[in-house]
Amino acid sequence: MSKPPAEHSAGMLRRAGQRVWGRLEFAPLLAVVILFCVFEYHPSNEVGFFTSPDLMSSVAALTSSVGMVSLGVTALMISGEFDLSVSATFALGPAIMGWLMREWGWHILAGLFVGLAIVACIGLINGLITTYIGVPSFIVTLGMLFAVTSWNRIILGGFPVDLIEEEGNVKKILGADIPGSPIAAPFAWMVGIGIILAVVMWRTQFGNWTYAAGKYGGGVARAMGVPVIRVKLTNFVLAALLAGLAGILQFADFGSSSVASGIDINLLAIVAVVVGGTSLFGAKGTVIGSMLGALILGSLKVGLIVIKVPSEYYLGLVGVLLVVSAGLNARVEALRRGGTRSTLFG
């Protein structure tokens, strides 16, 4: 006995709906669309929002720094670890690069690669202390945050460092506007690396191992023969490397960097990651969601100014956004599991 056709197509519709609803990227994407529309059509807006190239340029610049940092943080959080030191590594990359170019007259590319190599070492040290000595990554990277901030001050001595090679091609590729658009190159770097990382997470063995490493401190993965320590170390290095790269891209875009560069970006990246649907408990999350989360933060900052909300309200709204989206994620998860409450009242 077959089902009536109406019921059958309703079932198909429901399944298709569930597939969209079930994607972690659904909620942040919806939030981006709503924010864009609200800012564009708000009565006190006189300049437009997504129709204004200048404003989109600002949104892209704000999004690309937080977004690039959040990519590595996402992978690391999915594997069950944190990195609070990314704001310091964000400033360390350009500090080393700029210092080498200024003091020793190094070529921009040499400075770039040495900067990235040192930043990667910071990530490796974070990972080694976490995995081998067993100090929680929260503590290790908090300590590293202070240590590297101190090192940045020693290198730069309280003054900003300028990117000397003013009109070189390398600088253009890193930081100039994308030809024919108001958007600076760092945004394209973020999207490009984000898409590559999304494929790695979703379609490679390393990605599969990263998700598994985030469950029960890697217990399941280890029992199944996954080299959990190696997977976590790789993600620690990735988080630091992308933070350093984000700092260097901003350096190339702005032409100067200082110890204050990237301040708070560690926390903003975590906000972007959580708003993007990644779990604080590991094993669940997406890189694309984090980029959307960063886009939400960037749009909010610019959009509030456009609709004439005093800028003092921005951080408050970020806080509300963080808690509300984490709450929604928990509720939606409960709904997906068949309506059982998972947090409130057991």
Add this chain to the structure above:
Amino acid sequence: MSATTATPVVELVHVTRRYGKYDAVRDANLAIHPGEVVGLVGDNGAGKSTIVKMISGYIEPTAGTIKIRGEPVRFASPRQARAAGIETVYQDLAIVDEMALWRNFFLGQELHRKLLGIRYLRVAEMARICDEHLAEVGLTSVESSHQAAATLSGGERQSLAISRAIYFDSRLLVLDEPVAALSVRETRRVLAAIESAKENNLGVLYIDHNMDHVLPAADRIAIMHRGTISRVVNKGDLTVDELADAVADSGTAAADG
């Protein structure tokens, strides 16, 4: 074919594991043959978990030898034990809830193609194989191997882990309290999966603190007490009364402990 004449898949020969002055396991001898289910029963702290950890590569024996198909081995990690064909299913550490069934099924041994040194997953193939094998162990309630493992019941999770061991041609399946906290119906499902592993000629080591759980599945039952294997009962050789005595013995053993 008599199971006892074949080379055991795993054999413990005078195995001892010491922690300081305390022997967690003392002079244990046990052999598990292909197609044989051996129950390992004992109270908490009797040394069952220590034996599991040694066989599955988490710790090494202080003295004695572990043989796999007649060859002495030393495992430095669970990865090595798994490569030698030992599949251990822990009560809590079997499945990652958040991941799709096929991802759990192939975790650690993903089918892949190498492109520029990167291992890309062969998703369609893994999903198909996973679907087939889940049906084989009677997991018919599963709609698709793309659904998250969180949707499985306790018994279904154990069955998934067992079907994984069958697919990967494991030699020995180690089950750590597979039916604890399961309903009667769920227990029956897991027992069917164990039977299926047996038919595929795997040796099965079935650990439980409850004799009643082990009895329906096991061919032989080893009873552990304070770190030693105090008795090995051949189920086929015993009458129902004698079995009841054996159960009672393990009960008194537990009471002593």
